[in-house]
Amino acid sequence: MCLSAEDSPFLNFSLLKFLDRQGIYYGEATLTRVMGPASTQHLHLGHLYLSLGCTLLLLALVGWCSAKQASRGGLLFYLVILVIIFVVQITVASVVLTLFPLVRDLALEHNVVTLRKNYRGYKQPDDFSAQWNSVMERLKCCGVNNYTDFPGSSFSVVTGHAYPRGCCKSPGIAVCDGRNVSSSVIHQEGCFPKLLKITKTQSYVLSWISLGTAAMQLPGVLVALLLFVKLG
Template identity: 35%
Template sequence: MGCFGFLKVMMFAFNGIIFLAGAGILGVGIWVKVDSGSVLGVLQQIQDAPAELGQLLNVGYLLIAVGAVLLIIGFLGCCGAVRESRCMLLLFFVIVLVVFIAEVAGAVVILVFRPLAEELISKLGKQATKNIRDDYGRNSDVTGLWNTTMDTLKCCGFNGYNDFTGSPYYNETSHQYPPQCCLHAASPCSAAAAQTASNTTITGCFPKFKKLIEDNSVVIIAVALGIAALEVCAMIVSMTLYCKIGSKRG
C-alpha cells in the first residue's frame, strides 16, 4: 500500500468513526424530542434515579445539532476519500477550517481582548436574566434547561437568586425561589433563605462555571490543543488527497 492508499484508508477510518458517532448522537437527539414519553418511561424505571434526570429531555436540540454537524463532516470525509471526490474533500476542508477558525477566534477574544469578552459576557448575562424573568415557570423548555443547568452545577440563576425575582415562577409561588436556590433543595424558599444560601455555597451559575473553568484550565487547554491538532491533521490529509487526486487525473 502506497502513501496515497494509506491516506485514503486513514481518512475513511477516522471519518467513519465520526460519521457513526454523529449518526448515533443525532438518532438519540431525535428520539429524545419525538418520543419523550418513552424516554421518560425508561428513566422512571431506573432504580433510585434522581428526579432531575428527566430534564435530560431538554438537551435533545443540542444533540441534534452536534450530531448533524458530525454526520456531515464524517460523510464528506468518507465519501471524498473512497470516491476520490475533490469536491467533497474540498467541502470537508472548508467546514473543518471554519470550525477551526471559529475556535481560534474565540480563544483570541478571550485571551487578548478580555475587556471585549467581558462585555460580551455581560450582554449574555442580561439576556439570560431576561430569559429567566420572562419565561422561567411559563415555558417548559426554558424551565427545564435552567433546572438541568442548576442541578448539574449546583448553582442558582445566571448571576444569583435575584434573577428569578419577577419571573412567572416567582409570581405563581407567592414570591418564592426555586429549590436549587435553597440550602435544602426540596421545595421553594423565601428571599431570606435564598440570600442565606447565596452567602454560603450556592452562587450564580456563571460564577460557578467561571470557577470550574479556572480550576480545570490545564485539562481544558490540553483538550483544546488536542482537538485543534486533530483538525489540522484532518485538513492536511484532505488537502493532500485533494492534490494527489488532481495530479493523478491530470
C-alpha cells in the same frame, strides 16, 4: 470495482475523522440533556462536526474511486471539497477562540432576561422550568447570577417568593420557604459561572480538536494533489 487496498489511506483517514466526530456529537448531546438550554450551542456544534464527518466519509469514496480509475476530474473534486472543509474547520475554531468573551456577555444578559420572564417554579411541567431546576440541582447553584435574579420576575410575581425550591440545599425542609436567604438554606452562587466554566472548557477543547484534525487533513490534501499532478 473502484475499491482497492492500495488506495485505503483515503478511506482510513476519513473513517477515523467520521468516528471522531461521532464521539464529539455524542458528548455534546449528553451535555445538553444534562445542562439544559445554557449548553444548546454545543449540540449545534456537534451537529456541524457530525455533518463534516459524514461528508468526509462520502468524500473518501470519491477520492478512492478517482484514484483507482485515474480520474483527474474526480480527484479535483475531492481536492477542492477537502480544502473547503479544511478552511471551514480553521474558521470555526478561530471564531470560537476569538469571540468567546463577547458570546459570554451576550449569553449572560440573555439568560437573565429569559429566566426572569419564563421560569415558573419548582417541579413545574414546562420544559424551561424543568431544565433550569435540573441545572440548579445538579450544579448546586441558584439563578443565573444568584438568588437576586428572582425578585420581580414572573415567578416572584405569581408566587410571592424570593427564590424557588430549586435553590435550596434541601428542597423538602421547612426553612426553605422562599424567603429565608441564609447561606445554610440556599445556594449562594449563581449557575452562570459554573455553566460558563463547562462551556468554556468544551468550546476550547472542540476548537483545538478542530485545529488538530484540520492539520491531519493536510496529508490527504497533499496525496490528492500529487496524484492529480501525476495523472496530468
